[in-house]
Amino acid sequence: MSQPDSGRSATQSTVLPNGAGAPAPIKAIRLRHPWRNVVAVILILMLALFIIDASQRDAYGWDNFAKYIFDKRISQAAGYTLLLTIYSMIIAIILGITLAVMRLSDNPVVKGVAWLYLWVFRGTPIYVQLVFWGLFATIYKTIDIGIPFTTPWLQFPTDFISVFWLAVIGLSLNEAAYMAEIVRAGILSVDKGQDEAATALGMSWIQTMRRVVIPQAMRIIIPPTGNEVISMLKTTSLVAAVPFSFDLYGRSRDISAVIFDPIPLLLVASAWYLAFTSILMVGQYFLEKRFSRGVGQARPEKKGTETGAIPVTTGIVVPPGAGGTDTTDKPGKEHR
């Protein structure tokens, strides 16, 4: 046999470990990790002790927990919490996209205004902002529409705005600042060449954004937005600052004030929050899976996907009899 041939068969055997002449699998004594086991046992013991103790501790008031977990007032409050979350996120996303586009604008004033907004709303605590919104009617008695310094055409008294909507405004304006940064990161993540290609084809700025940039930015925008929804759900517990008290946490506090037993109601609220965040986390998982797929968004192809560059079974010489374990280059399977 000539030398190149023997060299080739050597590469073959490394390419095909399951071939006819494959060596027996190695049987070695596994490396022990004694300390790992010790730590695990201690942790499990501590957790078990805590659970046993908690189940018997009177202060947790499990009878009251059982009594109120599906109380009608609580489930209504859970509904309010969900509504606060949904309305706030919708407004925050719309406002966030607007702010992101403003920050990417060439107009320095527009850019500056967006920056100022972000500076104020990210630079102050959400709790303080909510207290401010609660005092909105005190600061601005009416909203006037008209030419400044003249008699207004329309005048709205502000004390008509319900506390619920003040809470939504407070939550959404704060969240918009964070959404703006997420959307901006998404838009900036799209290759500049995409913008140029669309522009070179004569597409307008709006068309380029809507048809080319935003669909690609979504892959970057969706996962952190899911996080923000989960975060918003929990932040709604702060609306007591407005004060709005029909949400999950507010209602639990009210009930506990009447029965003089705060702890079981805190557990009730926590259980509901956990249930909601768990559902959202499952949704988030599927969304991320959906949007993190290959750039080509692999829609299954009927005809198979030969890349044209690399012929199937490049360099792998299939030994006779190894029929089942041959070609790894089956078309359409690159994305396993």
Next chain:
Amino acid sequence: MTTATSDIPMVHADCVSKSFGSNEVLKSISLTVPRGEVLCLVGPSGSGKSTFLRCINHLERVNAGRLTVDGVLVGYEERGDKLYELKPKVAARQRRDIGMVFQRFNLFPHMTAIENIIEAPIRVKGIKKEAAVVRARELLARVGLAEKEDAYPAHLSGGQQQRVAIARALAMDPKLMLFDEPTSALDPELVGEVLDVMKNLAESGMTMIVVTHEMGFAREVADSLVFMDGGVVVESGDPAEVLSNPKHKRTQAFLSKVL
């Protein structure tokens, strides 16, 4: 075409200059591309070839000199003796007639090959979808990818992607095609298929400006060749003449490395 307009060169640059800040990228470039001819721009990287192409397509604005495409001033509007910057809408209308092919293809990754091609004709020209699809299929067949219309760019090889990109540009029925190093990002064995498409296009009478390092293509297809370095035209003329008999020292040094 023997209309009155055929005397006007497709592209005419007269002392065109462009700088980014204090960095002067184009220094008084003058050249003419007659209708139906192919011009190859060669030169080392950073010599301003790509910038010149981008100026023709309004992706950059020239700072000095006059640049016209089909007799129309590029980037500015002339009213009386004053120049006005173009509104985006007007610039977009002028760009439609100029096809551009990029080094890195820049296909839209979330659209299939045929969706890439019909996007601009439908959105920009307002062509009906059915008609656009028929035309797109013709173009795909022309670049030899008839069976790939439903493939996403990620599932195409570099050469196939670039051919789709060429078809996408042709779908707008341009009167001028600009190629910015169309084969530089390709594996060597895929270069040929793209050059073949470009050669056919040149034979069909398309006016083309090609920035390239493929000297074989330049020699075979181009009507004229321009060698640029440091933002100036160093040498220009008949491709065969310039390539085999470079007069300027800089051209000789460059060609000795490339050929």
